[in-house]
Amino acid sequence: MNPLVAYFSATGTTAKAAKALANAVGVELYEIKPAVPYTSADLDWRNADSRSSVEMKDAHSRPALADTDAPVAEHDVIFLGFPVWWYVAPTILNTFLEAYDFSGKTIVLFATSGGSGLGKSASGLQASAPGAKIVDGRMLNGRLDEAELKAWAEGLKL
Numbered sequence: 001m002n003p004l005v006a007y008f009s010a011t012g013t014t015a016k017a018a019k020a021l022a023n024a025v026g027v028e029l030y031e032i033k034p035a036v037p038y039t040s041a042d043l044d045w046r047n048a049d050s051r052s053s054v055e056m057k058d059a060h061s062r063p064a065l066a067d068t069d070a071p072v073a074e075h076d077v078i079f080l081g082f083p084v085w086w087y088v089a090p091t092i093l094n095t096f097l098e099a100y101d102f103s104g105k106t107i108v109l110f111a112t113s114g115g116s117g118l119g120k121s122a123s124g125l126q127a128s129a130p131g132a133k134i135v136d137g138r139m140l141n142g143r144l145d146e147a148e149l150k151a152w153a154e155g156l157k158l
């Protein structure tokens with residue numbers, strides 16, 4: 001396999017996990033950046049009017065990307081990482097999937113969170129990449145052991 005690790009991270013936790021995974025597997029890393037970065041006020045889940053709350057209440061919201069330079073075409077397997085927001089993937093992941101052709105590719109989800117799992121993330125993303133096979137990978141919370149991550153990724157037999 002020649003995977004790509006692509007991730008979105010608002011506050012750096014998923015970025016750390018993605019870097020550990022890319023290092024462990026020895027592959028390319030791409031950051032999914034929003035055109036307009038999220039401020040801490042944007043991320044306030046206690047405020048029903050914050051940007052993240054408004055976006056996550058609208059399944060059709062598609063926050064704009066800063067670029068569409070991800071080397072998706074060169075990879076058949078994409079590890080796709082994000083912070084869990086309201087039990088699923090942030091809608092910028094839908095924007096990302098809709099910006100490229102993922103037909104025939106396998107997308108393995110990973111995430112960080114305050115405790116939730118991947119939940120229904122995969123089904124929320126599938127419509128945005130209809131030709132792709134999206135599979136639940138794992139949560140990457142807490143201390144990450146690169147040898148263990150490598151063994152996990154290789155064990156997927158992709």
Ligand SMILES: Cc1cc2nc3c(=O)[nH]c(=O)nc-3n(C[C@H](O)[C@H](O)[C@H](O)COP(=O)(O)O)c2cc1C
Nearest residue numbers: 009010011012013014083085086087113114115116
């Ligand atoms: C808007 C918002 C919603 C969140 N919703 C959840 C959730 O449903 N379950 C959970 O365990 N953590 C939730 N979290 C916590 C994040 O998933 C967690 O802090 C994550 O590691 C942040 O990753 P990042 O630093 O890469 O952005 C939420 C955080 C934000 C900002």
